Amino acid sequence: MLSPQRVVAALGGRRRPQLSATELLRALGLSRDAIRPLRSLLRRLEADGSVERVERRYRLPRPDGLIEGSLTPGSGAAARGATVVEDTGTVWRVAEAGECAAGDRVLLQPIGDPSRRRGEILDVLAGRRSEWVGIFHRRGAAGFVTPYRDDAEWLVDIGRGDEQDAREGEVVVVGPAPRAARGGSRRRPPVARLAGQVREVLGPPGTPLADVRAVVWRRRLPHEFPDAVIAAAEALPAVLTDAEIARRVDLRDRAFVTIDPATARDHDDAVCVEAAEQSHWRLWVAIADVSRLVVEGSAIDREALRRGNSVYFPDRAIPMLPERLSGDLCSLRPDVDRAVLVVELDVSDGGEVLRRNFYPAVIRSRARLVYEAVAGVMEGGEAPELPAEVVGQLRALARVTASLRQRRLAAGSIDLDLPEAEIRYGPEGSPADVAIAERNVAHRAVEDAMLAANRAVAQVLAGSARPAIHRNHAPPRPADVERLRELFATFGLENDAPDDRRRGTPPEIPPPGWVAQAVRAAAGRPEERLIHQMVLRSMSRACYGAAPEGHYALAFRHYTHFTSPIRRYADLAVHRALIDTLEGRGGPEHRPDAGLRREHLWMQRVAGRVSWRERVAVDAEREVADLQKCAFMAGHVGEVHAATVTGVAPFGLWLTLDAWFVEGLAHISTLPEFLDFDERHFELRARRGGERFRLGDRFEVRVEAVDQIQARIDFRIVARETASRQSAASKRSRSPSSL
Numbered sequence: 001m002l003s004p005q006r007v008v009a010a011l012g013g014r015r016r017p018q019l020s021a022t023e024l025l026r027a028l029g030l031s032r033d034a035i036r037p038l039r040s041l042l043r044r045l046e047a048d049g050s051v052e053r054v055e056r057r058y059r060l061p062r063p064d065g066l067i068e069g070s071l072t073p074g075s076g077a078a079a080r081g082a083t084v085v086e087d088t089g090t091v092w093r094v095a096e097a098g099e100c101a102a103g104d105r106v107l108l109q110p111i112g113d114p115s116r117r118r119g120e121i122l123d124v125l126a127g128r129r130s131e132w133v134g135i136f137h138r139r140g141a142a143g144f145v146t147p148y149r150d151d152a153e154w155l156v157d158i159g160r161g162d163e164q165d166a167r168e169g170e171v172v173v174v175g176p177a178p179r180a181a182r183g184g185s186r187r188r189p190p191v192a193r194l195a196g197q198v199r200e201v202l203g204p205p206g207t208p209l210a211d212v213r214a215v216v217w218r219r220r221l222p223h224e225f226p227d228a229v230i231a232a233a234e235a236l237p238a239v240l241t242d243a244e245i246a247r248r249v250d251l252r253d254r255a256f257v258t259i260d261p262a263t264a265r266d267h268d269d270a271v272c273v274e275a276a277e278q279s280h281w282r283l284w285v286a287i288a289d290v291s292r293l294v295v296e297g298s299a300i301d302r303e304a305l306r307r308g309n310s311v312y313f314p315d316r317a318i319p320m321l322p323e324r325l326s327g328d329l330c331s332l333r334p335d336v337d338r339a340v341l342v343v344e345l346d347v348s349d350g351g352e353v354l355r356r357n358f359y360p361a362v363i364r365s366r367a368r369l370v371y372e373a374v375a376g377v378m379e380g381g382e383a384p385e386l387p388a389e390v391v392g393q394l395r396a397l398a399r400v401t402a403s404l405r406q407r408r409l410a411a412g413s414i415d416l417d418l419p420e421a422e423i424r425y426g427p428e429g430s431p432a433d434v435a436i437a438e439r440n441v442a443h444r445a446v447e448d449a450m451l452a453a454n455r456a457v458a459q460v461l462a463g464s465a466r467p468a469i470h471r472n473h474a475p476p477r478p479a480d481v482e483r484l485r486e487l488f489a490t491f492g493l494e495n496d497a498p499d500d501r502r503r504g505t506p507p508e509i510p511p512p513g514w515v516a517q518a519v520r521a522a523a524g525r526p527e528e529r530l531i532h533q534m535v536l537r538s539m540s541r542a543c544y545g546a547a548p549e550g551h552y553a554l555a556f557r558h559y560t561h562f563t564s565p566i567r568r569y570a571d572l573a574v575h576r577a578l579i580d581t582l583e584g585r586g587g588p589e590h591r592p593d594a595g596l597r598r599e600h601l602w603m604q605r606v607a608g609r610v611s612w613r614e615r616v617a618v619d620a621e622r623e624v625a626d627l628q629k630c631a632f633m634a635g636h637v638g639e640v641h642a643a644t645v646t647g648v649a650p651f652g653l654w655l656t657l658d659a660w661f662v663e664g665l666a667h668i669s670t671l672p673e674f675l676d677f678d679e680r681h682f683e684l685r686a687r688r689g690g691e692r693f694r695l696g697d698r699f700e701v702r703v704e705a706v707d708q709i710q711a712r713i714d715f716r717i718v719a720r721e722t723a724s725r726q727s728a729a730s731k732r733s734r735s736p737s738s739l
Contacts, residue, residue, distance in 0.1 A: 002028070002030065002034055002037055002038060002041060004041065004044075004045060004050065006028055007024065007028070007038075007041060007042070007045065007051070008045075008050060008051070008060065010024055010027045010028055011024070011051060011058060011059055011060045012060065016059050016060055016062075017059065018054055018057040018058065018059045019057060019058060019059070020056055020057050020058070021035060021038055021039050021042060021056075021058070022035070023057075024038060024042075024058065025038060042058055046058075049061065052087075052088050053088065054087040054088060064541075064543075064611075065109075065110070066107055066108065066109055066122065066608075066612070067084065067086055067092060067107070067108040067109070067110065067119060068086065068087065068105065068106075068107060068108075068125065069084040069085050069086040069087065069090075069092065069105070069106065069108060070084065070085050070103060070104070070105055070106070071083075071084055071094075071097060071100050071101070071102060071103065071104045071105075071106050071121070071127075072084070072085060072102060082094045082096065082097040084106055084108050084119065084121070090117065091117065092108055092110070092117045092118065092119045093117060093118050093119070094108065094118070094119055094120060094121055095118075095120060096121075097121065098121060100121060100124055100127070101127060101128045103127065103128075104124050104126070104127030104128065105124070105125045105126040105127060106121050106122075106123065106124055106125060106127075107121070107122045107123045107124075107125055107612070108120065108121055108122065109122050109605070109608035109609070109612070111601060111604060111605060111608075112601055112604070120605055120608070120609070122608065122609055122612045122613075123220065123612065123616070124220060130175070130176075131173055131174060131175045131176075131199065131217075132145065132147070132154065132156060132173070132174045132175075132194075132196065132217070133148050133171065133172070133173055133174070133202075133213060133214045133217035133218070134146050134147045134148050134156065134171070134172065134174065135147075135148065135169060135170070135171060135172075135205070135709065136158070136163070136166040136167070136168065136169070136170050136171075136172045136198070136201075137168060137169075138163075138167070138168045141160045142157070142158050142159050142160045142162070142163065143158045143163055143166070144156060144157050144158055145158060145172060145174050145196065145198075148171065148214040148217070148218055148709075149214075149218060149709060149710065154193070154194060155193050155194070156174050156193075156194045156195070156196040157193065157194070157195050157196065158174070158196060158197065158198060159177060159195070159197070162177060162196070162197035162198060163198050164197075164198040164199075164200075164201055165201065166198050166201045167201075169204060169205070170201055170202070170203060170204055170210075171201075171202040171203060171204070171205055171207070171210035171211075171213070171214055172198045172199075172200065172201050172202060173198070173199045173200040173202065173213070173217075174196040174197065174198055174199060175196060175197060175199045176194065176195065176196055176197075177195045177196050177197040202214070204708075205627070205631070205708040205709055206430075206431075206627065206628070206630065206631025206634060206708045207430070207631070208313075208314070208315050208316075208425070208429060208430070208431075208628065211624050211627040211628060211631070212313050212316060212624055215620050215623050215624050215627075216318070216620070219616055219619065219620045219623075221311060221318055221616070221617075221620060222303075222306060222307055222318075223318045225303060225322050226299070226303065228299045229299050229300050229303045229322060230322055230324075232298065232299050232300050233300060233321075233322040233324040233325055234324055236293050236324065236325070236329060238328075238329065239337075240337050240338075240339060240362065244292075244339065244362075245337070245362050247360070248339065248359075248360045248361050248362045249342070249359050249360070249361040249362075250361070250362055251272075251284070251286070251342065251361045251362065251363045252337065252362060252363060252364040254272045254274075254284065254363065255272055255366050255387070255389045255390050255393050256270040256271065256272045256284070256286055256332075256363045256364070256365050256366060257270060257271065257272070257365060257366050257367045257368075257369050257390055257393075257394070258270045258332050258334075258365055258367075258368050258369065259271065259369045259370070259371060259374050259442060259445075259446050260368070260369075260370065260371070261370065261371060262370045262371075262372070265312075265317050265319070265326070265327065266310075266319070266326045266327065266330075266331055266566045266567060267331045267332045267333070267368060268287060268288040268290070268330060268331070268332065268563070268564055268565060268566040268567070269285065269286065269287050269288075269332070269446075269450065269563050269564070270285075270286045270332045270340070270363060270365050271283070271284065271285055271286070271397060271446070271449050272284040272286070272393060273393045273396040273397045273400055274393065274396070275396070276346055279348060279349050280346055280347060280348045280349065280354060281346070281347050281349075281396060281399070281400045282344065282345070282346055282347075283344070283345045283346075283347055283397075283400055283449060283452070284342055284343070284344050284345075285342070285343045285345075285449055285450065285452070285453035285563065286332070286340040286341070286342050286361065286363050287340055287341050287342075287343075287453075287562065287563050287564075287565065287571075287575075288330040288331070288332055288338065288339075288340055288565060288566060289330075289339040289340050289341050289360060289575070290321070290325070290330050290565040290566060290572055290575065291565070291572060291575040291576050291579065292339050293325060293329060293330065294321070294325070294572065296576060300321065300322070300325070304320050304321055304569050304572065305569050305606065305609065305610075307320045307569070307613065308320070308568075308569050308609055308610045308612070308613025308614065308616075308617070309567055309568045309569060309570075309610065309613055309614055309617050310326075310566070310567035310568075310617075311617040311620055311621060312617075312621060313620075313621060313624045313625075314423040314425075314431075314624065314625060314628055315423075315425055315429070319566075319567070320566070320567055320568070320569065321566060325566070326566050326567070330565075330566050331566075332363070332365050333365065333368070334365045334366060334367055334368050335364060335365070335366075336364065336365070337362055337363075337364055338362065338363055338364070338365070339360065339361075339362055340360070340361050340362070340363050341358070341359075341360055341361070341575055341578065341579070342357075342358065342359055342360070342361045343356065343357075343358055343452075343453040343456050343457060343562075344356065344357040344358070344359075345357075345452060345453070345456060347400050347403065347404060347452075348403070349403055350403060350407065351403035351404045351405070351406055351407030351408070352407065353452065353456065356456045356459075356460070358456075358457070358460065358578060358582055359582065360579070360582075366387065366389075366390055367386065367387075367390055369394075371438075371440060371442040371443055371446075372438070372440070372442075374394055374442035374445075375440035375441050375442040375443075377391055377394045377395065378394055378395060378397070378398035378441045378442060378445065379441060397445050397449065398441060398445050401444070401445040401446075401448040401449050401452075402445075402448075404448045404449075404451070404452050405444065405448045408448070408451070408554070408555070409516065411513070411555050412511055412512040412513030412514075412516055412555040413512065413516060413553070413554050413555045413556075414512050414515050414516045414519060414535070414553045414554075414555075415516065415519065415520075416519065416532045416535060416536060416553075417439075417532065418529070418532050418533065418536065419436045419437065419529075419661065420436070420437045421434050421435070421436070421437065421625060421629065421661050421662075422434070422435050422436065422437040422438075422661075423625065423628050423629070423632070430631065430632075431628050431629070431631050431632035432632070433632070433660065434628075434629055434632055434660040434661050434662050435660065435661055436661045450563045451554070453562060453563055454471070454559060454560055454561060454562050454563060455556055455558065455559055457560055457562040457574060457578055458470060458471075458548065458556070458558035458559045458560035458562075459558045460578070460581060461548075461558075461560065461574070461577055461578065461581060462548045462558045464581045466577055466580060466581055466599075467546055467577070467596065467599040467600040467602070467603045468546075468560070468573070468574060468577035468578075468603060469544050469545075469546065469560060469561070469570045469573045469574050469577070469603060469606060469607055469610075470544065470545050470546070470547065470548040470549070470558070470559065470560050470607075471542060471543075471544060471551060471559045471560050471561050471570070472542065472543060472544070472545045472548070472549040472550065472551060472559075473539070473540065473542040473543075473550070473551040473552045473553050473554070473559075474540045474549065474552060475509045475540075475552045476509065476538050476539055476540060476552075477540075478508045478509065480538040480539075481508065481509060481510065481538070483534075483538060484515065484518075484534070484535065484538050486680065487531070487534055488518045490680050490681055490682070491522065491525070491527050491531070493518040493521045493522055493531070494518075495514060495517045495518060495521070511555070512552055512553060512554075512555045513555065515535060516555075518531070518535075519531060519532065519535060526694075526695050526696025527682070527695045527696070529646055530646070530647065530682060530695055533647075539552070539553060540552075541615075543607070543611040543614075544561075544570050544606075544607035544608075544610050544611045544614075545607050546600055546603035546604045546606075546607050548560075560574050561574060562574045562575065562578070568610070568614075569606070569609075569610050569613075570606070570607070570610045573603070573606055573610075623711065626711040627708065627711050629662050629711075629713070630706050630707065630708045630711050630712070630713060631708060632660070632662070633660075633662055633664075633703060633706045633713055634706045634708060636703050637703050637704070637705065637706055638702065638703060639702070639703050640700055640701065640702045640703075640718055641657050641658065641659050641700070641701060641703070642657070642658045642659075642698065642699075642700060642701075642721065643655035643656060643657045643658065643664075643698070643699055643700075643701045643715065644656055644658070644696060644697070644698055645693065645694065645695055645696060645697040645698075645699070646663065646695070647663075647695075648677070648682045648683055648684060648693065648694065648695060649677070650668070650677040651665075651667060651668050652665050652666050652667040652668040652669075652670075652671070652684075653665070653666045653668075653671070653684065653693055653717075655699065655701055655715055657701075662713065663713070664701075664703070664713035664714060664715040665712070665713070665714060665715065666699075666701065666714075666715045666716060666717050667714065668684070670704075670716050670717070671684070671693065671717065672686075672691070673686040673687065673688065673689060673691065674686065674687045674688075675687070675693070681694075682694070682695055683695075697720070698720065698721035699717045699718070699719065699720055699721060700717070700718040700719045700720075700721065701715040701716060701717055701718060702715065702716045702718050703715060704716045
């Protein structure tokens with residue numbers, strides 16, 4: 001049957017395929033008789049924006065509303081008059097082309113009224129490069145380099161004497177060579193063939209440096225600071241002046257502490273708790289006042305906005321701010337006076353925020369603490385190395401944040417607990433272990449303190465009418481809600497959606513408490529991890545916006561990011577907006593309408609840019625982590641280990657090893673008999689014999705192969721576990737930390 005839903009589904013997928021009407025017909029399994037109704041339906045879908053036409057092919061629009069197109073720079077040094085031409089033929093004007101070149105494929109965010117077709121370039125998707133990173137292949141006395149991740153964008157010929165002792169399969173950095181490329185390749189026809197010379201040998205795939213450099217290159221991450229930015233950072237004053245201290249609230253007598261991972265590279269938040277009055281507590285969240293040193297529009301500020309955020313890899317980071325700021329002047333080190341912005345909250349034993357206050361202050365942290373040690377104190381352990389006042393306030397922090405959390409969850413906040421991998425390195429710098437990153441009571445305490453601070457700041461900004469950056473999370477689409485209903489019904493997690501729907505939420509969208517209740521009901525069950533994953537996939541992506549639109553997953557009407565200005569530009573922009581609000585600047589009574597409109601447009605630009613840079617960073621971090629897992633598992637090919645089925649798909653089983661937190665695929669072609677995928681019950685079922693492969697099943701698997709270029713690990717099932725071993729393992733798999 002031909003329907004808009006089927007057409008949209010056929011055009012779905014990660015790569016946004018472009019299909020002609022005839023190709024769509026085949027994909028839908030329809031006869032040639034349906035071509036005219038299909039074309040009529042495509043015209044209607046194109047008119048309402050559900051699909052877009054590129055020449056004679058159709059595809060889905062980008063879900064994020066961004067624009068892809070080719071750049072045509074304008075004339076003059078400022079590149080005025082530059083335009084971006086969409087694949088659909090629509091022309092957009094851009095304020096500046098920056099370092100982009102003619103013909104580059106770029107990503108554009110619309111600015112202001114869409115009918116005016118004005119936008120700002122966020123990223124270069126494909127185009128000119130000054131160097132390349134790829135895999136070296138020996139060919140006789142010379143060689144050639146193929147693209148990292150084998151995406152077939154180019155091939156570089158390396159002449160004799162230009163290979164710098166690179167060996168077969170190593171990752172190399174290649175620059176252009178002053179000679180012509182050779183003829184066609186027998187290996188495959190490249191999209192672009194170039195002549196180059198090896199500038200640097202990074203080592204085999206799996207080497208941390210090689211993987212990080214390759215991902216940085218592939219995703220065009222800015223990783224070197226311009227000289228002007230470094231010079232400006234080095235010129236900043238190292239000590240707070242008496243005048244600066246005098247204009248701030250002096251909190252140096254309070255027992256503030258920082259709580260971070262042992263490997264933390266920056267420390268921009270500190271906390272302190274004291275009993276205020278009977279049955280309530282005073283919580284201070286102090287955040288480094290980065291805006292004091294990073295002036296809007298300065299060289300440091302422009303570079304920070306270009307980066308958008310810091311990028312964290314397992315063993316290194318690309319900071320948003322120079323080390324002089326992120327690791328020194330803005331780091332809340334113990335026993336050093338630091339300028340901060342403070343959120344002061346009075347919290348009842350029931351988790352209600354009774355009073356909130358905001359002000360610039362100066363603090364002197366008592367200690368730099370790590371999560372593991374703090375968790376021990378919070379759970380009643382002794383800490384003779386810590387002052388009694390610090391021990392007391394850590395236990396108070398556990399109490400007050402637990403009450404905040406209970407109130408948040410009772411209001412419908414969705415609490416997903418998906419484990420993350422922690423890659424541990426040996427003395428030689430190679431991956432030596434992959435474990436589940438620990439989350440303890442200290443992690444949760446700090447998280448809830450930061451959530452409360454962020455929410456308080458968002459509420460005051462929303463009430464100020466001053467343009468600012470907000471962290472928004474839209475409700476799931478009706479189709480995603482329906483899929484969740486089916487999923488919950490399959491596993492007996494049905495629950496009635498509460499009647500107290502949030503104001504402005506469409507009637508077909510249940511409140512977040514409905515999802516949260518099902519997530520809680522799945523706790524300890526084999527399908528718990530699947531439920532968490534499917535809920536996450538059904539949610540829209542949280543992003544930044546210039547107006548408050550609410551945060552569905554947290555069940556907050558107003559939310560923003562305020563607590564990490566060292567590593568997120570959005571937080572830095574929020575700091576500036578809060579300071580303006582506290583000092584009585586920026587509202588409609590102080591600015592003409594034209595000024596407010598310009599400020600709102602600027603916040604739109606910032607929100608769009610930092611939302612995109614966040615996505616780039618997350619993808620890069622995940623890619624490096626996957627490559628490092630593959631590097632670790634390459635030394636275990638051929639070994640047999642116990643594993644649990646943690647995912648079922650039409651093409652096979654995803655299994656997670658007991659020995660390490662590593663997931664691999666047992667492809668359906670390696671499984672016995674003919675199997676059909678039962679989408680409703682998430683299982684593969686044999687057509688004959690009745691054998692089933694389900695979530696939580698236990699197997700012995702052999703590590704069959706590891707592809708360190710494509711980041712893929714293949715398993716082959718050797719045998720099912722015995723009932724006794726499976727029973728013991730199922731007990732281990734019931735806690736969220738083991739799934």
